[in-house]
Amino acid sequence: FYRFQLLPVHGIPFMKPIADNWDRIETFQAKPDDLLIATYPKAGTTWMQEIVDSIMNAGDLKKVKRAPTHVRFPFLEICNPSPVPCGVDVLEETQSPRIIKTHLPYELIPKSFWEHECKVIYVARNAKDNAVSYYYFDLMNKTQPHPGTWEEYVGKFLKGNVPWGGWFHHVIGWWKARAKHQILYVFYEDMKEDPKREIRKVIRFLGKELSEDLLEKICQHTSFKAMKENPMANYSAMPDSVLDQSISPFMRKGEVSDWKNHFTVQQNEMFDAEYQKRMEGTDLKFRCSI
Ligand code: A3P
Numbered sequence: 001f002y003r004f005q006l007l008p009v010h011g012i013p014f015m016k017p018i019a020d021n022w023d024r025i026e027t028f029q030a031k032p033d034d035l036l037i038a039t040y041p042k043a044g045t046t047w048m049q050e051i052v053d054s055i056m057n058a059g060d061l062k063k064v065k066r067a068p069t070h071v072r073f074p075f076l077e078i079c080n081p082s083p084v085p086c087g088v089d090v091l092e093e094t095q096s097p098r099i100i101k102t103h104l105p106y107e108l109i110p111k112s113f114w115e116h117e118c119k120v121i122y123v124a125r126n127a128k129d130n131a132v133s134y135y136y137f138d139l140m141n142k143t144q145p146h147p148g149t150w151e152e153y154v155g156k157f158l159k160g161n162v163p164w165g166g167w168f169h170h171v172i173g174w175w176k177a178r179a180k181h182q183i184l185y186v187f188y189e190d191m192k193e194d195p196k197r198e199i200r201k202v203i204r205f206l207g208k209e210l211s212e213d214l215l216e217k218i219c220q221h222t223s224f225k226a227m228k229e230n231p232m233a234n235y236s237a238m239p240d241s242v243l244d245q246s247i248s249p250f251m252r253k254g255e256v257s258d259w260k261n262h263f264t265v266q267q268n269e270m271f272d273a274e275y276q277k278r279m280e281g282t283d284l285k286f287r288c289s290i
Pocket of ligand 1: 039040041042043044047129132133134136222223225227251252253254258
C-alpha cells in the first residue's frame with residue numbers, strides 16, 4: 001500500500017478509493033437493526049467498538065475475542081484497494097444485527113440509515129487531543145497522507161485538510177443531528193472519567209440489561225491496559241507495511257490532555273482563536289478543549 005491521495009466528495013477530502021467508489025457508499029442499503037458507531041478518526045472508535053461488542057455478546061469474551069477489530073466491525077466507507085476489507089462487500093455478507101464503523105460526517109451518511117431510523121453511537125473527543133492522536137496515526141498509517149511536521153499538521157487539522165475533513169464540521173454536524181435521530185453522543189473525556197457510567201448509558205441505549213458482574217468484566221476488558229495487550233483490539237493483526245507500530249503504537253497513550261505535551265504557546269493561542277470562532281453559536285461543549 002501507499003499513501004493515498006485526497007480527493008473531495010461533496011467538499012470533504014477523502015482517500016482516493018473512497019472518492020472513486022462514492023456511488024456504492026451513497027446507495028448503501030441499511031437494515032433497521034443496523035447500529036452505527038460513528039466518530040471523527042481517533043476519537044475513541046476502537047474503544048467504543050470493544051464496549052459494544054462486549055455488551056452485544058453479554059460479556060462472553062470468547063466471542064468478543066473471535067477476530068481482530070478491523071474484521072469484526074465492517075468499515076462502511078472503506079473501498080478497495082484497502083488493507084481493511086471493503087465495507088459494502090463485507091456488509092452484504094454480514095448477519096444482523098450489524099455493528100458498523102464509520103467516520104463519515106453526518107450529511108454523508110447513506111440516507112437509507114435514516115429511512116430505517118437506525119441507532120447511532122457517536123464518540124467525540126476534544127479537538128486538541130484528537131489532533132495529536134491523528135498526527136501520530138498519520139505518521140504510522142502508511143495509507144494516509146503523511147502529516148508533515150507537527151507545526152504543519154496543526155494548520156492542516158484546523159483547515160480540515162485531512163482524511164474525513166474537519167473536526168469542527170464533524171462534531172457539530174453530529175451534535176445537531178441528535179434532534180432528528182436516535183443518537184447517543186458520548187464524550188471520550190467522560191469515558192475516561194467514569195467508564196462504568198458511560199458503559200451503562202450504552203447498555204441502556206441498546207435496550208440491554210446486564211448484571212453488575214458483567215459490567216465490571218466489560219470495564220476491565222475495555223480498559224486501555226487490557227486493550228493494548230489484546231491482539232484482537234490493538235491492531236497488531238495488521239501488517240507493519242500498513243500500520244507501523246514501531247513508529248507509534250495504535251494504543252498510544254489513551255489519555256486526556258496529552259496535547260499539553262505537544263502544542264507550543266503560539267500554536268495553542270492560534271488554535272484557541274480559531275476554536276472560539278468555529279464553535280461560536282453551538283451549545284456543544286468539550287471539557288478539555290481550551
Ligand atoms: P491516543 O493516540 O491519544 O493514545 P480510534 O480508535 O478512534 O482510532 O482512537 C484511537 C485513540 O483512542 C488512541 O488515542 C487510543 O490510545 C485511544 N484508546 C483506544 N482504546 C482506549 C481505551 N480503552 N481507553 C482509553 N483510550 C483508548
